[in-house]
Amino acid sequence: MSKNVLITGGTGFIGSHLTDLLLENGYSVSVLSRSNRQSNTQITYYQWDLKRNYIDEDAVLNADFIVHLAGEGIVEKRWTKKRKKSILDSRVKPIELILSVLTKHNKTLDSFISASGIGIYGAKTSHKICDEETLPANDFLGVTCQIWENAVDKIDALNIRTAKIRTGIVLAKDQGFMKKITPTFKSGFGAVLGTGKQYIPWIYVDDLCRIYLKAIEDEKINGPYNACITDNTTNTRLSRLLAELYGYNIWLPKIPPFFLKLLLGEMSVAVLKGQRVSSDKIQKTGFEFRFTDLEKTLINCVK
Template sequence: MAKNVLLTGGTGFIGKHLTSVLIANDFSVSILSRRPRNNTDFISYYQWDINRNYIDENAVLNADFIIHLAGEGIVEKRWTEKRKKDILESRLKPVELIHSVLQKHNKSLEAFVSASAVGIYGAETSDEICTEDSPHANDFLSTTCQKWEDAVNRIESLGIRSVKIRTGIVLGRNEGFLKKLLPGFKMGFGTILGTGKQYLPWIHIEDLCGIYLKAIQDKELNGSYNATVLDNTTNEILSKTLANILGYAIWLPKVPAFVLKIVLGEMSIAVLTGKRVSAEKIKQKGFHFQFEDLKTALSNCVS
């Protein structure tokens, strides 16, 4: 009988891709959804509502593995205090709900795997190469990631193997990061943000799903792992590479940082800062990236 993987955020960009990968690898998939959905041959849907602290406990009780992807988008809306609260709680409340069910029923799992982000290393630009042991920062993004991972540690305290995947920008075919970027670039209006020197640690969606698959299959994996390509890509390099793939050279002037700060407010740090991040730890565990060349990865996503 196929082992079951329960996904939070299973209907999102990463979740949809990961669902296909899991099914192709002979897992059955359960997805937590806010609205009723019809089950399929390979996917079962369960309802939950984190704002009402409700979860169908059968979703957890029937799971062999849980992968936590749910969370409000970081750059979807301007960061008001309410928005920042929503971003944080959308990551913490699902873990708290799942923890309560596991504890209540003394339910064990083969593994609990959670998304996290390279934002944990701080919203600043530097040449430092961050590893999983690098110090954390005190800004909003870093604090959010730290609290997110602390919540996962509560699952680990139940004796459940827990893995945290610190992700950078995810490249997919007209999805995620590129979904916002491509329309302007395709019209010939590609540009560079700020100085363009801020690093953009990235990963192709196929590699990210591969890391999640390894996280549930490899019992040796515990703790935090960076999921990014270390190729020194900056905003300027990515923008020029994307424009080149689309057949033109960037001609518009750079968008000044002060303009982005006026338009985006505090959220501008998410696009104006960035560090280099190493994935050597996951490589040492035997994971091989399919996409480590930026032009190849982008070409795959826009073809």
């Protein structure tokens, strides 16, 4: 029988792409969903409800691998105190529910692989290149990612191999980051944000899913790994390339930081700041990125 991979957040942007890749590679896939969904021959749906602290235990008990992708969007809404709690809880509570089932039934897994974020290094811009040994920052993003990863460590303590995929900006056609910015650039009103010097460590969705597949299949994969291209892309470079793909040069002035702070509040740091991040560690495992040229990747996203 094929190995089963349980995905939290499996109906989302990255989860749906990963599901397709896993099925192509002979795995069976299970997905945790808040709604009743009809299982089919390829995907089995199980229910869970974080608000009620409920999870269908069979989802965990039937899994060989678990990939944790669930979590509310970082830049969907202003960072109120309530919103910050929701962002954190949506990432940590699923792990706690899964841990409770694993402990209750003395269940083991081949591995538990969790998303994380390069936000662990903090919302700031510097020339420093962050690697997996860089200490977490003390700001909201840094602390959130640290608590998120600490929750994963509790599963690691059960002698289950764990990996944490610290993800950059994920590029894909009409989804995620590109879905948010494409309409503005397509209409001819693209602009550079703030100074434009903030770095944007990016990765194409296909490569990200291949990293998850690598983490599933390679027993040497353990601990944190940065998942992004190390090419020093800045907001200015990305903005100019995207505008050129739509046939114009940026004519609007840079959007000043104070305006974005007024519009977005504290959340503005997510678009005004950005660090360089190294992908050496994942590449040393033998993983090879297929999408390393930003312009070609953007063409793939807008064509």
